[in-house]
Amino acid sequence: MNFDIFRPSICLVSELKASWAGNLVNEITPTKVPVEKYKEKYAIKVTHNLKKNWCAVVLPFYKNWSEIDLTEFSFLNFSVSSINNINFIDVSICDKQEDESTRKRFPRDGFVSNAKINISFNSDPIDEDKINPNEEFKFSIKIEDFEDEDSNFDIVESRFLKFTFAEKTDLMLYDIFLS
Numbered sequence: 001m002n003f004d005i006f007r008p009s010i011c012l013v014s015e016l017k018a019s020w021a022g023n024l025v026n027e028i029t030p031t032k033v034p035v036e037k038y039k040e041k042y043a044i045k046v047t048h049n050l051k052k053n054w055c056a057v058v059l060p061f062y063k064n065w066s067e068i069d070l071t072e073f074s075f076l077n078f079s080v081s082s083i084n085n086i087n088f089i090d091v092s093i094c095d096k097q098e099d100e101s102t103r104k105r106f107p108r109d110g111f112v113s114n115a116k117i118n119i120s121f122n123s124d125p126i127d128e129d130k131i132n133p134n135e136e137f138k139f140s141i142k143i144e145d146f147e148d149e150d151s152n153f154d155i156v157e158s159r160f161l162k163f164t165f166a167e168k169t170d171l172m173l174y175d176i177f178l179s
Contacts, residue, residue: 003073003178005059005161011035011042018063022056025049033057036172038082043174046165053167059176060160067096067157073178075140076161080171082134087166091139093146094160099153101146103164106139143178 006016015026019033025047026034034045048055061068070093080089087108093101147155163173 001072001179003061003068004176005061005178006044006174006176008042011037016044016059018060018065020056020058022054022058023049023052024055024057033059038172038174041174043082043172046163046169046171046173048165048167048169050167055165055167055169057163057165057173058160061158065159067159069156070143070146070158070178071155073143075142075179076146077138077140077175077177077179078163078173079136079138079175080173081136082172083137084170085168086171087169090162090164091141092162092164093153093155093158094162095154096157096159097152097154098159099151100162101153101155102148102151104141104145138175140179 013035015028015032015034017032021031021033024030024034025045026032028034030049035042036045037043044057046055046057076091076093078091080086089106090103091106092103095101143155147153161176
């Protein structure tokens with residue numbers, strides 16, 4: 001069973017009303033998550049506005065910000081592409097009390113090593129400092145990896161998903177779902 005968080009087949013808005021954005025470029029409402037058509041999909045445009053040294057995307061599991069029991073799922077999945085700049089992606093979940101789960105970090109090095117694996121049949125050498133901006137990177141995180149016995153986070157009463165990025169991040173985030 002899949003549960004879509006952000007994976008629309010059609011999107012008629014330029015920003016998500018049920019969302020929160022921190023330090024992202026958005027000409028309409030700076031505190032809302034901007035959406036753009038990207039290739040044949042719709043994606044969240046993550047472009048840091050350079051006002052602070054971080055930016056964030058917060059998405060509720062339900063539009064009314066009510067809770068969901070994530071123990072019914074095994075993985076959180078998402079994709080990124082059109083990467084013009086990235087240092088890391090931190091992913092976490094918050095419950096109804098806004099207690100935060102364990103953060104899962106995906107550093108830039110992980111993207112480069114993933115790119116090496118994906119183009120290993122290509123005879124051209126890879127530039128260690130560059131990520132192919134058109135490369136699609138798919139991530140799956142085990143739901144159980146968000147749990148921590150020492151935290152107050154309650155996975156049964158999860159309310160929203162949080163992506164945090166380093167300064168100067170510029171990428172597309174899409175296909176966000178539970179499986």
